Amino acid sequence: MKHILSILLENEAGALSRVVGLFSARGYNIDSLTVSTTEDPTLSRMTIVTHGSDDVIEQITKQLNKLIEVVKVIDLNESEHIERELMLIKVRATGKEREEMKRMADIFRGRIIDVTEKTYTIELTGTTEKLGAFIEAIDRAVILETVRTGASGIGRGERILKI
Amino acid sequence: MQISGAEILVRSLQEEGAEYIFGYPGGAVLEIYDAIFRQNQFKHVLVRHEQAAIHAADAYSRSSDKVGIALVTSGPGATNAVTGIATAYMDSIPLVVISGQVATPAIGMDAFQEVDMVGITRPCVKHNFLVKDIKDLAETIKKAFYIAKTGRPGPVVVDIPKDVTQALAEFAYPDSVHIRSYLPVTRGHPGQIKKAVGLLMGAKRPYIYVGGGAVQGGAAAEVTELVRSLGLPCTNTLMGLGAYPGSDPQFLGMLGMHGTYEANMAMQNCDVLIAIGARFDDRVISVPEHFLSSPKKIVHIDVDPSSIAKRVKVDVPIVGDVKHVLKEMLELIRASGERPDAAALADWWQQIEAWRSRDCLLYKPSSEFIKPQSVVQALYEITGGNAIVTSDVGQHQMWAAQYYKFDRPKQWLNSGGLGTMGFGLPAAMGAQLANPDATVACITGEGSIQMNIQELSTCKQYHTPVKVISLNNRYLGMVRQWQEFFYGTRYSESYMDALPDFVKIAEAYGHVGMKIESPADVEPALREAFSAKLKERLVFMDFRTDQSENVFPMIRNGKGLDQMDLPPHMREDDAPPANRDYGNLC
Ligand SMILES: Cc1cc2nc3c(=O)[nH]c(=O)nc-3n(C[C@H](O)[C@H](O)[C@H](O)COP(=O)(O)OP(=O)(O)OC[C@H]3O[C@@H](n4cnc5c(N)ncnc54)[C@H](O)[C@@H]3O)c2cc1C
């Protein structure tokens, strides 16, 4: 099953490679990974989307916690959470495709952020599934380029991940 | 006053109470070696290969309560150290390894003797640091020692660029460190501890399974009290040997792949298992599904949450330091005055004694060939069971574990998790330096000893009079055994041809060499080697042992704890293993 792990870690050189190294060394999957500093510049927040059985996810969480630079780990799937991913997608948009593409972007609440005579670049946020659905919904042949950030996640309501 | 980074390092090591550091110089650490030259608080031991420096520091730690310290240069010095570091990591041994690095501006430039030490060692250290600023140096050393020895111990590498060792700064050593992202637990959860005691009291077939965590955690006294006060049977893993006295009747011997019949049968058939600082290794419980197919309740005490429920789901996990947790368990037991069902326990012991009476470690004596087991037994007798014993890896290691009864923790030093051939001799050296008055013996094989035989030279220089007991079967015996059992006796590359004259080698290094070829000579030779006359000498004993001997019992890959290959006298068919059908395993 898909899990979204939220990790608070020291904002130090090498911390990221420890996390990534752990996944490859132990044969765990990384479906996506995002990381950036937080409001506290000494801390980074990382979101890893992974999948595996409950036992595997439990081991991943424990192994992450064991890394000296990791401050906290939570599995967002354990309760209500919000997940967002950003996608930038460049599509061919000529002739009547142009109108159709604009319409699709609107349906998915995307924004066209760059326009040329032949292309649109669309910005889209949502769950990983929603972005996937957009790609499914449009004609594959018109996609020129996609860039996805991977999911970021945050707990709903009062639940926070902080020191 | 400002001092150099090298001096800061040396002062920091002094602050940590360093007595010995093991190392080898080179360009990147010359500044540090100069600072070492100008101090006399700790001694430096110059090994002959960096791998040996790490093993020696490792065994120095394994045989004492201190953190081992090693120092190597950048590049090849650093990579030579990696096997040693991985060895310590797998067995959870606290080490601080200082490696030199090229100067910071040269990092990433493919500079002379540059390797990414932090990157190379990342998967085999508890933690590592690259110190880029001299201002961080003292605190980093403090952190390194703190991380190495707290929680689940392990090696920590501190990589120091040459310019940092040359820069100047004020020296102030922190009294303590706080790392907000590293807060190891010590006390176990009281509710869980209570549950554990409850389970134990309700047991009909209780069993205590003790591992290296009890040795490292200094909990032998608590383990012994728990086992004795309730009259329970106890087993130790290869790493746990000595945590419970090996000569005690409540001890069933080591368990696992080459464990005793009774220890393995009890492991499979117990109904309540208390695992103490042991990690359900694959060489111990073999196949988890088979192990769990006989229903049992399991309590698992471990300081590392990731050791719990890794291979086996347990009923009562207790995250905490063994010593603390056991103390609290003992208090609860004392306060309640409860004991497990006496009649059931008596039945259980009767069953265990029946297993034990089959005498699985019996072997056929020979007047023609030296039986390797008999050498270990004689060593045990002659050293009064008191020696610190190190070993290498192979059949001899298993015979050492099976036939030398370790009564004290930290008396048996071997590479269990990584299984590193070449560990034994440098380890003996490190143990002797940590325990100058102790008798130290290294049980080795002719294959393993040659992986770090150059350390005979270091032993000469630092007067470490260890006794090398080489069980020379002219084979990579453990490999040969598997080839006999599982590969139709095709002994591919497991025969050691062109062996050197070990007596001459020993003598060339300035030691005493002995070659023992007849069973009748085993005891007298050992007596001589361990006599007062040779107390101050390193004696290399080359025992020509029976080449065909195998280690029994043995659990083959894919088999369960109660499905051991038994020694000939316990087998009904009594056919040699080679002629039996071993299927298509391994
Ligand atoms: C040729 C060969 C054959 C082998 N055959 C066998 C065999 O037959 N039987 C056998 O047992 N092994 C055998 N081994 C060794 C095996 O590979 C493992 O190294 C060993 O079984 C692990 O021992 P352990 O479970 O005690 O764990 P260790 O590796 O000693 O780990 C200790 C555990 O205790 C925990 N711990 C550490 N400190 C504390 C503390 N203070 N408080 C609480 N917990 C703590 C750690 O987190 C860890 O989980 C063999 C090795 C070789 C090379």
Ligand SMILES: Cc1ncc(C[n+]2csc(CCOP(=O)(O)OP(=O)(O)O)c2C)c(N)n1
């Ligand atoms: C560095 C290293 N290389 C290879 C092995 C695989 N191996 C395990 S036991 C063994 C044979 C050891 O031979 P020897 O030291 O003569 O001991 P014996 O088994 O004959 O007692 C080998 C090659 C290992 N454990 N370590």
Ligand SMILES: [Mg+2]
């Ligand atoms: Mg051999």
